[in-house]
Amino acid sequence: MRESADERHDRLLDLVREQGSSRVSDLAAELGVSTVTVRRDVEALAQRGLLDRVHGSVSWPRSAVAAAGPGSPPGGGGLVLGLLAPSATYYFAEVIRGAHDAAAQAGARLILRISDYRPEEDKARTEGLLAAGAEGLLIAPGWQAAGDQAAYGDWMSELSVPAVLLERQPAPGSPLDDMDRVCSDHRHGVLLAVRHLIRLGHGTPLLVARADSPTALAVRAGYDEALGALGLEQPRPVIDSVPAELDRGRFEEAVRAVQAAVTTGGVTAALVHNDVDAIHLVQRLAELGVRVPEDLALVAYDDEVAALADTPLTAVAPPKRQVGLYGTRLLVERLSTGPRGRPLGRREQEEPGQHLALLPRLHVRVSCGAAAPR
Template identity: 50%
Template sequence: MSISADERRTRILEAVQGLGSVRVAELAERLGIPAVTVRRDVAALADAGLLHRVHGSVSTTAHRRDSGSGGGPSLGLLVPAVGQYFDEVIAGARTAAGHAGAQLVLGISSYDANADHVQVEQLLKSGVDGLLLAPNWTPADAPGGRAWIEDLPVPAVLVERRPAPGSPAEELDSVASDHRHGVLLALRHLAALGHGAVALVARRDTWTAHEIRRGYAEGCELLGLPPEQVIDIVTPTVDAEAVANSLVEASSRGVRAVLVHNDQDAIQLLPLLRARGLKVPEQLAVVSYDDVFAALGAPPLTAVAPPKQAVGSEAVALLLRRLGSEGPAPVHHVLLLPTLQVRESCGAAAV
């Protein structure tokens, strides 16, 4: 069974972190992945600053810094995956840490809340002074699965997560994109273009997906738009045909605009809609959420762009401030506003 590029790159990073430094050919053999594919993935990870390449070998950026450490604080960053959205969050955190003379150590979990604690324990064992945490929390999680956050021995900042009121996590600093505001931007733009109803296509498996669903309900009520039943994406490659059929049916009822979370799912839908005679943007205005590679769609996709790099940068700044504090300091819950990047897919002139 084939695996996605994100899964391959996560496996590569985990292997290199365990080995410290390894030749690319040996890495390919260990993982059972063709060497040419591993070289391509290693190049992408090196371009993102997550790995260091030299003379056919690859090492973690943390391993490289250890050989000439500047003595700054060590910051552990937990993310649910590498690739797409979190690459930019990591890039922002890495740049901010570098400017401050700090070392960033990456921990990769999975979209499974049970894996978070294991990865955090590994980061703590590596000797980090503080933690930047993007755990895979969703409203359906049992509260007990988050109890470990009460016992952290070092300062921590939540990244792209909003703590639940009254939970232990509320006592932590946090930095997140205001995804509900991002959805409102998209709905307001489509309403201004004359659309009296907007469909939502969304996942259920991430924190962001649930924030987008809540933002859709709140935004429709605020703007006086009739809320459509959300079209679910469970498995993108399996559900794409069914989603396209649902959008054709919605179009036949007069719904001529849709917000899709995320870029990948929106781009996969475009040819399926064309094959069903539904032209974008002439017959259906499409806005995607994330703006990782929305501009590469055919047509280029108007997209809500969360401030991903700024989230990573601000999270590092908050953690360094906490580490440098000599006494109690106010807890900061920071929300950064997304922007809307207007392109051809919504039928408005690009700006």
């Protein structure tokens, strides 16, 4: 079976950690791939803070070595923490960076595996982290649909090591509801956006959102709650958003629905999940004669690339880096409660479990500056 990029990344990180530093050409020979492939891998890992690059050589991050203390080996003699994430790009790149920073501060080694949003592989990837020596786990399952937790998640309640869920909220009363978790409060983020648009003088904003991730589902639920809290009525059903690159036809349907809401329905504001979909939407609406912000005040959700749009987009920014940072600190705290190699179980611990909800922020830019409705 052909080795995946994630598996190659794991091997590359293991080699650098063991050797302290290595030349790209040597790594290519040991991995059995081209130097071009290794350079590309090193670039990706360096951008996530997992490696340092210096003139054709690669080394273990200086921050991790320093945190481990003088005289420590590159991998450190401290804890080994495993992180399972559905992706290493877009939203989760910042979560990983926060976890890496917190692990370095604690003198711990962080090892990463990626599920590519395939929840059926979460368990096997996690077993790989444990086999690699992880003493505690940070887990962001690859759930996408509402039923994925029930279908693919119960195994996490039986883990033999401490674990913290990241950016996932299990169903109340489910086996995973007792686990420690650190999440962005997306409902609060949606409330910030809706309230901001209302204060600008607009009627109830339209919601344009995906339905293919826990964040998307939380945004939809938060929209209903925000309208109830503010005493607003929904102007029309939520418009289903689809990535333009995946289904151009359905994306065009969403654009036309927004256009109709603005031109014939009196809608003057919208909240769009996520940044990339919002940028595509604004570009296509301009071609159809609907201008942002003149005709439509728009707020995006995620704030990954919103500021880079032609018309910089006002956006809700979940505290992604802090999710990784706080989750790792909580995991290190859990591991410190028992003898090394035998963390205490929940019933033996004096400290209660924790569900941390971190509040998003609203970054106001040009796209929400449309005048009050005519």
